[in-house]
Amino acid sequence: MDRTLLLPCAGKSARYPGVRPKWMLTLPEGELALARAAASVPRNAYSRIVAAIRAEHAERYDAVSLLKRIFGQVIDVVVLDRDTQGPADTVAQMIRRARVTGAFAIKDADSFFGPASLPDSGFVALCDVRENPQMSNVGAKSFAVVNENGLVVEMIEKSLASNYVSVGLYGFPDAAAYLDTFGAVARANETGEIFVSQIMNRAIAGGVVIRPHLVSNFIDVGTLPDWRRYVRARGSIVTDLDGVVFRNHSAYFAPFWDDEDIAIDENVAALRTWQEQGAQLIFMTARPEAYRQKTERALKALGLTPHALIMGCNHGRRFLVNDHAATNPFPSAVAVSVERNSANLADYLKDWL
16 A cells, blocks of 8 residues: 655654653664654555654754654655644644645654554554553543444543553545545634544544554553653663572682582572563673683573673672663662672662663
């Protein structure tokens, strides 16, 4: 299906006070938030990208050049010099100014999920709130009512109307029809802000078929606390090996480094849990380089995948230094000293991860 992907990034980011616009924030994995958001849409599902940004961000952050660096020259950027009436109005201005025709999809910048083939009709991406217990601020989201025929019959803002939460990806079959529908909603609007869900409701009432598009691995970073929780869970854990992951081994006293490694099961279980949540594991050890393969095999057998394994470290104090900012607030570095061979590593880090 020949489709245009719209990336509206012209909001005030009021829920992200004191930091760069949320679409410009860098994820722990190194991607920009907008790049990860766009990656939630399969690349073969669209042939063109259009983004909308605020004029103040274009000037302050050279945001047009930034978008070109992310997406290449194929992206068209619409710079808006004044506030719109809300997300639906931003989309309408993007369609007009970028001359979008035919089918298009809208992807918000503050949610990520696994890409899946999109329906050929109109659609809205949804997740089942029952399968996402970590979702925060549920009452402030948009919900979809799905009938027995598997069609979306209504979108409801900020009311717990069903189990299906909209996750920030919408599809419309025709840009011209969207503009007509938006115009009708705007003329009747008395509340100010106009949401995409309102345009979708009007389209449904007019006979447009809207299908649910269920997604997996949903991550919501709609507010700054959501963002900080996401970043915190994906921190880097730098840990010693002997005395923390394994019972202490030594070059000169039994058990020796040549002997079989004996895991401290409770600490290994905690590390595996944090790894599954997205944390990086960095192991430091005084073991010399000659023991790398043996150590890597032992870690692999325990289900631990090192981001790095640093051999030959001094047998002494170790210092962790990191900068902090509004998106990764103080303290951004935590030091933990555990008693050798103790099994309570999780107790030290439970408030941080």
